[in-house]
Amino acid sequence: MTANQTKLTNLASRSKQIKLAKQRDTSQLAVSLVAYVFIGAFALFCFIPFWLVYIGSFTAESQIVQGFRMLPTKFTLDAYRFLLQGSQVYQSGFVSVFITVVGTAGAVLITSMFAYVVAHPKVKYRYVLSFYIYFTMLFPPGLVGYYLLISNWLGLRDSLLALLLPLLFSAFNSFLMTSYFRTLPFELNEAATVDGAHELYIFYRIIWPVSMPVIATIALFYALSYWNDWFNALMFIDDPHIQPLQMMLRRIVSNSQNLDYLNTNVNIPVSATGVQLSAVVITIGPIIFLYPFLQRYFIKGITIGAVKG
Amino acid sequence: MRIWRELRKNKWLYAMSLPVVVYVFTFSYVPMSAHLLAFKQFSPGKGLWGSEWIGLDNLTFFFTGPDWLGVTVNTIYLNLLFIAAGTICSLCIALLLNEIRHAYFKKVSQSLVILPHFISIVIVNLMVINFFNGQDGMINRIFSQLGFEPVYWFQTPAVWPCLLTIIFIWKGAGWGSIIYLATLTGFSEEYFESARIDGAKRLQQIWYITLPLLRPTIIVLTLLGLGRIFYGDFGLIYGIIGDNSLLFNSTDVIDTYTYRSLRSTNMNSYSNAAAVALFQSVMGLITILFFNWVVRRVDNDSKLF
Numbered sequence: 332m333t334a335n336q337t338k339l340t341n342l343a344s345r346s347k348q349i350k351l352a353k354q355r356d357t358s359q360l361a362v363s364l365v366a367y368v369f370i371g372a373f374a375l376f377c378f379i380p381f382w383l384v385y386i387g388s389f390t391a392e393s394q395i396v397q398g399f400r401m402l403p404t405k406f407t408l409d410a411y412r413f414l415l416q417g418s419q420v421y422q423s424g425f426v427s428v429f430i431t432v433v434g435t436a437g438a439v440l441i442t443s444m445f446a447y448v449v450a451h452p453k454v455k456y457r458y459v460l461s462f463y464i465y466f467t468m469l470f471p472p473g474l475v476g477y478y479l480l481i482s483n484w485l486g487l488r489d490s491l492l493a494l495l496l497p498l499l500f501s502a503f504n505s506f507l508m509t510s511y512f513r514t515l516p517f518e519l520n521e522a523a524t525v526d527g528a529h530e531l532y533i534f535y536r537i538i539w540p541v542s543m544p545v546i547a548t549i550a551l552f553y554a555l556s557y558w559n560d561w562f563n564a565l566m567f568i569d570d571p572h573i574q575p576l577q578m579m580l581r582r583i584v585s586n587s588q589n590l591d592y593l594n595t596n597v598n599i600p601v602s603a604t605g606v607q608l609s610a611v612v613i614t615i616g617p618i619i620f621l622y623p624f625l626q627r628y629f630i631k632g633i634t635i636g637a638v639k640g
Numbered sequence: 641m642r643i644w645r646e647l648r649k650n651k652w653l654y655a656m657s658l659p660v661v662v663y664v665f666t667f668s669y670v671p672m673s674a675h676l677l678a679f680k681q682f683s684p685g686k687g688l689w690g691s692e693w694i695g696l697d698n699l700t701f702f703f704t705g706p707d708w709l710g711v712t713v714n715t716i717y718l719n720l721l722f723i724a725a726g727t728i729c730s731l732c733i734a735l736l737l738n739e740i741r742h743a744y745f746k747k748v749s750q751s752l753v754i755l756p757h758f759i760s761i762v763i764v765n766l767m768v769i770n771f772f773n774g775q776d777g778m779i780n781r782i783f784s785q786l787g788f789e790p791v792y793w794f795q796t797p798a799v800w801p802c803l804l805t806i807i808f809i810w811k812g813a814g815w816g817s818i819i820y821l822a823t824l825t826g827f828s829e830e831y832f833e834s835a836r837i838d839g840a841k842r843l844q845q846i847w848y849i850t851l852p853l854l855r856p857t858i859i860v861l862t863l864l865g866l867g868r869i870f871y872g873d874f875g876l877i878y879g880i881i882g883d884n885s886l887l888f889n890s891t892d893v894i895d896t897y898t899y900r901s902l903r904s905t906n907m908n909s910y911s912n913a914a915a916v917a918l919f920q921s922v923m924g925l926i927t928i929l930f931f932n933w934v935v936r937r938v939d940n941d942s943k944l945f
Contacts, residue, residue, distance in 0.1 A: 499667075562874075607766055
């Protein structure tokens with residue numbers, strides 16, 4: 332092959348490459364454009380209701396009856412003042428924080444221990460344990476049994492335990508954790524056993540520290556289910572002293588005449604809507620605040636569970 | 641004896657599982673006994689075991705009543721809408737998020753689409769009321785500005801399957817996309833590299849490479865959804881519709897129906913509710929066994945058991 336010929340083929344292949352690259356660019360560009368527009372639009376669709384609620388909670392009564400606005404027209408803190416000078420919001424807030432903290436701690440503790448045992452290769456009956464849980468997903472106990480259990484058999488009506496116990500264990504969370512623990516190298520653990528370490532010691536000193544992503548994920552799931560629970564309160568709690576925030580919100584939403592419930596004795600003319608919206612902001616507040624810290628954990632946690640599970 | 645030896649050998653490990661074993665026994669297995677009420681006439685004084693057996697009367701009452709077909713059809717229909725719309729939207733979000741190169745934009749938009757998942761139904765309910773209520777609702781204002789007639793949403797059952805689906809998408813599609821996105825990012829870059837060299841356009845790569853690779857995930861998630869087709873989304877539906885009987889025609893599902901029978905002042909309300917719950921559990925068990933059998937045939941690795 333002469334030098335000229337080589338040069339020619341090189342040139343030809345390069346021009347083909349350039350053509351390809353251009354083609355790729357336009358098709359890539361079109362897809363990217365669609366992606367930005369669609370994702371941007373959907374993100375806005377998800378976000379706008381939150382924004383409207385947030386703005387609405389600062390809007391004066393005279394303006395809010397004319398409908399929600401994207402931008403505040405007449406700024407006021409009256410709704411918050413009304414809500415925060417009542418005693419109910421503190422009581423309910425305390426109940427919510429209490430069940431969320433205590434419930435999540437207990438739930439994470441028992442779930443992680445159980446999931447670890449199910450994942451442990453030394454445990455001969457791990458599949459029996461796993462099926463024992465799985466069967467409850469196939470054949471759930473049903474609403475009637477659940478109601479009878481909590482209110483009649485255990486007698487937990489109007490007790491904080493009726494808010495704590497029902498959410499203490501979730502089969503789904505347990506399976507997510509099990510599939511994470513299965514990915515851990517068990518040699519790590521055998522070495523410790525040979526050294527004579529106690530099983531509990533191994534679990535808390537060796538397994539727990541390397542499982543932070545999945546523990547954080549599960550903790551987040553449990554915390555959200557406690558924080559957002561209203562159904563158990565609706566069924567079992569009539570005493571306003573132990574109704575959580577979500578139940579307080581539900582009561583003032585389902586009946587706008589119910590503002591007395593908030594126990595405010597200040598006389599500020601407020602619209603029911605304004606108070607509802609400020610209560611929503613207070614209820615969502617902690618979630619939004621913690622969200623950025625937790626997000627990097629839970630995406631990782633779910634990913635591990637989903638791909639390996 | 642063998643069992644004892646195993647339990648003794650790993651006594652600490654079994655002890656660690658004990659809290660959950662006891663818990664699940666109390667909170668899941670014990671309440672299962674309430675299914676027996678379907679065959680009894682419950683009287684609160686005598687309790688579950690003391691109440692009289694009345695054979696199939698409660699079940700006959702449910703199946704000869706006017707409601708059973710309606711609530712069953714609604715449950716299945718709404719679930720099908722949720723599964724179809726949910727899968728398509730979650731898939732689109734995952735595929736398109738994957739196309740976004742701008743890291744900051746990606747992170748912010750992903751956070752925003754997941755956010756509604758973390759909000760309680762009570763709050764969603766409040767938003768829905770304020771946006772759709774009466775003539776002052778936000779949507780009707782927009783309608784009147786555009787020259788449309790206002791729609792009285794809370795009195796029009798026909799619009800609710802669609803509205804509930806939109807709310808379901810708003811709340812869950814972003815969250816559902818995480819699993820697809822996680823699977824997507826695990827695919828080897830080599831497939832796409834070689835496709836590019838062969839001149840495949842981006843859209844062709846998505847259609848001929850990404851989607852077929854995602855197929856098993858899509859199938860399994862869909863079948864899991866179908867397996868729960870007899871279980872209505874109680875939180876979403878009861879949380880938003882509540883006891884608004886004007887909308888029951890299109891929105892009453894088995895779960896909300898059971899809840900109302902349970903709360904009704906009817907003498908025999910517990911037993912009636914138990915009959916419905918039994919019907920639901922049995923149908924649920926049959927469907928999940930059926931779809932698990934289907935999954936086994938489609939993709940044996942993804943079977944549930």
